[in-house]
Amino acid sequence: MSILDVNMYLKKLDKSKATGLDDVGPNILSMCSDVIAPALTYIFNLSIKSGKFPSIFKTARVCPIFKSGDACNPDNYRPIAVLPCLSKIIERHIANNPAIYLLSGLLPINAEIDIKIITLLGNILCSDKSTVEWKIANRQLKIKSCKSNSWFIDAKKICFKYQLTDPVEFLDTITTKETWKRSMVNKIKTYWHRKILDEKEHFNSLQYLSPIYSLGHCHPLVSISTSDPKIIQKLPPRVKIATGVYILQSQRAKYNSNAVDPTCQLCKNGEETLSHFLLTCVTLDAVRKPILEKIVRTAGRIFSESNRVNNIELFRLICDPYNYCKNNSDQIFDNISKILEPQCRKMLHLLHTTRYRLLGLDTKQLKKRRKV
Numbered sequence: 001m002s003i004l005d006v007n008m009y010l011k012k013l014d015k016s017k018a019t020g021l022d023d024v025g026p027n028i029l030s031m032c033s034d035v036i037a038p039a040l041t042y043i044f045n046l047s048i049k050s051g052k053f054p055s056i057f058k059t060a061r062v063c064p065i066f067k068s069g070d071a072c073n074p075d076n077y078r079p080i081a082v083l084p085c086l087s088k089i090i091e092r093h094i095a096n097n098p099a100i101y102l103l104s105g106l107l108p109i110n111a112e113i114d115i116k117i118i119t120l121l122g123n124i125l126c127s128d129k130s131t132v133e134w135k136i137a138n139r140q141l142k143i144k145s146c147k148s149n150s151w152f153i154d155a156k157k158i159c160f161k162y163q164l165t166d167p168v169e170f171l172d173t174i175t176t177k178e179t180w181k182r183s184m185v186n187k188i189k190t191y192w193h194r195k196i197l198d199e200k201e202h203f204n205s206l207q208y209l210s211p212i213y214s215l216g217h218c219h220p221l222v223s224i225s226t227s228d229p230k231i232i233q234k235l236p237p238r239v240k241i242a243t244g245v246y247i248l249q250s251q252r253a254k255y256n257s258n259a260v261d262p263t264c265q266l267c268k269n270g271e272e273t274l275s276h277f278l279l280t281c282v283t284l285d286a287v288r289k290p291i292l293e294k295i296v297r298t299a300g301r302i303f304s305e306s307n308r309v310n311n312i313e314l315f316r317l318i319c320d321p322y323n324y325c326k327n328n329s330d331q332i333f334d335n336i337s338k339i340l341e342p343q344c345r346k347m348l349h350l351l352h353t354t355r356y357r358l359l360g361l362d363t364k365q366l367k368k369r370r371k372v
């Protein structure tokens, strides 16, 4: 989360909304945004990195709103919870978790809209100067002020947002669509590409996901060219583990401010963290051992050729083996996607299904129990 993001969220706060228990309303936050944004950015990033949500942000002011009927009957009131404005900012940011873009290779919707507008502006500016559209663009871009509601001025503001060339400069020169794409559209894509990868670094949950973000292409962890249901069903736990959203006992304890015991419910020996689940939980040893040995052998073979074998961290490798390849065209990438990643995926699926079965969380078991 950057200072610019926080400043933008503060300025965009809905002024008509009520104030939470902290008595700091949207108006004052918006007015002071330039001054308070740096300090708030530090606090928000600390919260995201540590995975701790301050309890002040979770405490709501509850107001009873009268519906209809007898005003003395409490059932005729609807409770409305008003959270502090600052908690809404952090919530909105977390909802923008970059994992979805990294995995899908897509851009956020506001980036797509900006690209569409700039592409259309480019089509107009590259058209013949005798066309009506070009003449309107010429007039509006040169005459209208920044306060104007003109579509062309909105498009111009988008150019400024991304620090692109002022579109007025293209009016007096002959512009080709290729030049426009290179100097305008591609720069917006590069801006977002960099922003998504930067944001990934601020999300503690994404620390084990490899920083591969190729626009228009899925992340290699989810790029599977098969319709085999046996392989597809292994994807959800694999993706959850790589993106840090696989729920274990330690996360439950953290979320509930330690009101829940973080101890592993399988072996009752130590906190159930991700590394405990993947590598050290003794209850899962029998399932894990054979396939883990296979993974270690495969990794040794693949990475020995590149002399990188000593720098490999087993836990990181299992979470996402693509952390250990430089680009998607080398031999290592090929070996990972064909041999190593299927083995990792298999192991994660085995551990996941065994854990669920032992804890009685298996959906088939739960359905059977419900029927009985």
Ligand SMILES: [Zn+2]
Pocket (backbone or CB within 6 Å): 264, 265, 266, 267, 268, 269, 272, 276, 280, 281, 282, 283
């Ligand atoms: Zn355990």
